[in-house]
Amino acid sequence: MLINSIALLNKAKIKGYAIPQFNINNMEWAKYILEASNECQTDIILGVSESAIKYMGGVNTVVGIIKGLIKDLHITINVVLHLDHGKSFNICKECIDAGFTSVMIDASHMELDKNISLTNEVCNYAHQFNISVEGELGAINTNIHSLNITNYEDITTYLKETSVDALAPALGSVHGLYKEIPNLDFDTMERVKNNFFTPLVLHGGTGISNKDIKKAIKSGITKINFNTELQIAWSTDVKKYINNNPNIYDPRTIISAGEKAIKEVVIQKIKLLKGEYE
Numbered sequence: 001m002l003i004n005s006i007a008l009l010n011k012a013k014i015k016g017y018a019i020p021q022f023n024i025n026n027m028e029w030a031k032y033i034l035e036a037s038n039e040c041q042t043d044i045i046l047g048v049s050e051s052a053i054k055y056m057g058g059v060n061t062v063v064g065i066i067k068g069l070i071k072d073l074h075i076t077i078n079v080v081l082h083l084d085h086g087k088s089f090n091i092c093k094e095c096i097d098a099g100f101t102s103v104m105i106d107a108s109h110m111e112l113d114k115n116i117s118l119t120n121e122v123c124n125y126a127h128q129f130n131i132s133v134e135g136e137l138g139a140i141n142t143n144i145h146s147l148n149i150t151n152y153e154d155i156t157t158y159l160k161e162t163s164v165d166a167l168a169p170a171l172g173s174v175h176g177l178y179k180e181i182p183n184l185d186f187d188t189m190e191r192v193k194n195n196f197f198t199p200l201v202l203h204g205g206t207g208i209s210n211k212d213i214k215k216a217i218k219s220g221i222t223k224i225n226f227n228t229e230l231q232i233a234w235s236t237d238v239k240k241y242i243n244n245n246p247n248i249y250d251p252r253t254i255i256s257a258g259e260k261a262i263k264e265v266v267i268q269k270i271k272l273l274k275g276e277y278e
């Protein structure tokens, strides 16, 4: 069933585990992630970026694919269909109107007061339809040297002045591959955990050690996003398959060569976030 993220994240926060967000790039990825998560009987969040939405054809296509897969594959877990890093009110509204159950408004490029007011505009619209909203503070970029790390004071202001259901604060993680070992600000996570109930989100899950993932969950992180690691696992096996089978041309066979690799990453992350994996 498609649901918003509120109950999932609040339960995870109380019980001390985290919900994985896996980003999708196409129908096949969604299918593999749904099948692997259903096998584990673990509720998940499917993240779709603005560029992935565009790539797949548009918001209605994405909603159609996910609803169709849930029905046809007899998926029995709860699934959150979430816009990842929505940069404007319009894209959030478009996703909500099409049937997404959760959106992220990433106004982290704006000044704090402007970020707060745009976030609230999205919350006001989303909450009328029972859609969850994630916000971002500081800026989670793709390069450790362009990090714009946030601080406890700004987080306090943001949480007091917005009605977000989850917050992704930039506390040392980056999207994509790390050029240096990530240095996460666990103290700030812990301070937020001790003073606010709002679940915290860790973006850039790829490349963070299992030890740090577990420490982050203990420090209040309730949702962790993974994308690049799945892309690398899939493309490594597909490249190997093509090299070994140069005469193959059926796209279904080629794309499926990465299925096992994606599923293995999904199952490993699910277990890790539940505390069942070292």
Ligand code: 13P
Pocket: 023, 047, 084, 085, 174, 175, 176, 177, 202, 203, 204, 205, 206, 225, 226, 227, 228, 229
């Ligand atoms: P990675 O690609 O680094 O795993 O990050 C994913 C992410 O945070 C999506 O929002």
